[in-house]
Amino acid sequence: MGVFASTDDPVSTGHEQVVFCQDKQSGLKAIIGIYSTALGPALGGTRFYPYASEDDALADVLDLSRGMAYKNALAGLDLGGGKAVIWGDPEQIKSEALLRAYGRFVESLGGRYYTACDVGTYVADMDVVARETRYVTGRSVEHGGAGDSSILTAWGVFQGMRAASEHVWGTPSLRGRRVGVAGLGKVGKYLTGHLLEDGAEVVATDVNPKALAWVRSNHPQVSLVDDASALVAADIDVYAPCALGGALNDDTVPALRAKVVTGAANNQLAHPGIEKLLADRGILYTPDYVVNAGGVIQVADEIEGFNFDRAKLRATRIYDTTREILSLADAEGVPPAVAADRLAERRMAEVGRLRAIHLR
Numbered sequence: 001m002g003v004f005a006s007t008d009d010p011v012s013t014g015h016e017q018v019v020f021c022q023d024k025q026s027g028l029k030a031i032i033g034i035y036s037t038a039l040g041p042a043l044g045g046t047r048f049y050p051y052a053s054e055d056d057a058l059a060d061v062l063d064l065s066r067g068m069a070y071k072n073a074l075a076g077l078d079l080g081g082g083k084a085v086i087w088g089d090p091e092q093i094k095s096e097a098l099l100r101a102y103g104r105f106v107e108s109l110g111g112r113y114y115t116a117c118d119v120g121t122y123v124a125d126m127d128v129v130a131r132e133t134r135y136v137t138g139r140s141v142e143h144g145g146a147g148d149s150s151i152l153t154a155w156g157v158f159q160g161m162r163a164a165s166e167h168v169w170g171t172p173s174l175r176g177r178r179v180g181v182a183g184l185g186k187v188g189k190y191l192t193g194h195l196l197e198d199g200a201e202v203v204a205t206d207v208n209p210k211a212l213a214w215v216r217s218n219h220p221q222v223s224l225v226d227d228a229s230a231l232v233a234a235d236i237d238v239y240a241p242c243a244l245g246g247a248l249n250d251d252t253v254p255a256l257r258a259k260v261v262t263g264a265a266n267n268q269l270a271h272p273g274i275e276k277l278l279a280d281r282g283i284l285y286t287p288d289y290v291v292n293a294g295g296v297i298q299v300a301d302e303i304e305g306f307n308f309d310r311a312k313l314r315a316t317r318i319y320d321t322t323r324e325i326l327s328l329a330d331a332e333g334v335p336p337a338v339a340a341d342r343l344a345e346r347r348m349a350e351v352g353r354l355r356a357i358h359l360r
């Protein structure tokens, strides 16, 4: 099946379309994965990463594009799920020619796939890609883009946390709760602001001295702890992983004192089965891809012509979606992560099916 080298067969994953793209002169080797267009054109970012092998690049794009279908479905978007990877070290090979060659391949799909930024690609890169294709979001503000997506990501995480708080303590307000924020980056900083405004007490950590200096001067009331393990073991009500993936694992879950976990980080569950471990300990986990959808909601809005207020309204609905998932989880006796998957699959099936009604 491989085009650049030998690889596994992706057919069994159920993807609609997987496209291998190559431009030898610029060094472009990309794979675009479209998992589903049941709800509309597939939307998902382009990851530019020096994978060890083509198999690794393919496995990543298959996994990420499937994840986007679920995320976009629960975000209430009329968009399916896709993702792309460019195989190579962006520091070494990223160039105007390579990005524009990539843009031409995106254009060749005729709107079945919209791209955006991801690890290794930035707003400025999307402006270059856009010189060759209409099917690109995540552009700079000067080009009608949505700008920094972490603003609505943080807002959406806050809404998910309010829904979890209501479920556990009977009130969406975080007033008086101790919230542990791991990672004071783009999202963690905005989230800290929302929490403080709502009356929560924030305990935080980061590995970057600049992030710590920022919080010390902007929010001196935030208490800081040495590292994420100290935060996990701290007397907190809510844990908000806002750094890297795998925050919830066999070491952290048994040590966690919080009753709720709601954070921005992608892929918080280190492996399948962790959601059950959390449920067994009575910890309410709001699935990461549900609560961190504010960013994709923000960039998706560009397709209509970006309007911040409209996008914010959509991101605010993450509160309702999280409530629905938590109720479904209770009703069906499953962890919220399972309930979220079921709800996403239901929307893809029920709304996607409507295309069978012939119009002309």
Ligand SMILES: NC(=O)c1ccc[n+]([C@@H]2O[C@H](COP(=O)([O-])OP(=O)(O)OC[C@H]3O[C@@H](n4cnc5c(N)ncnc54)[C@H](O)[C@@H]3O)[C@@H](O)[C@H]2O)c1
Residues within 6 Å of the ligand: 149, 150, 151, 153, 182, 183, 184, 185, 186, 187, 188, 205, 206, 207, 208, 211, 227, 228, 242, 243, 244, 245, 264, 265, 266, 292, 293, 295, 296
């Ligand atoms: N920015 C978005 O719109 C968006 C959207 C969806 C999901 N996410 C996810 O949310 C997370 C945060 O995104 P971001 O944009 O704020 O990234 P970022 O790089 O701006 O911030 C991450 C922060 O975490 C810190 N960090 C790294 N390792 C740490 C550790 N071991 N302990 C404590 N702190 C650590 C970093 O120093 C940095 O300050 C990522 O997992 C990202 O994939 C972001």
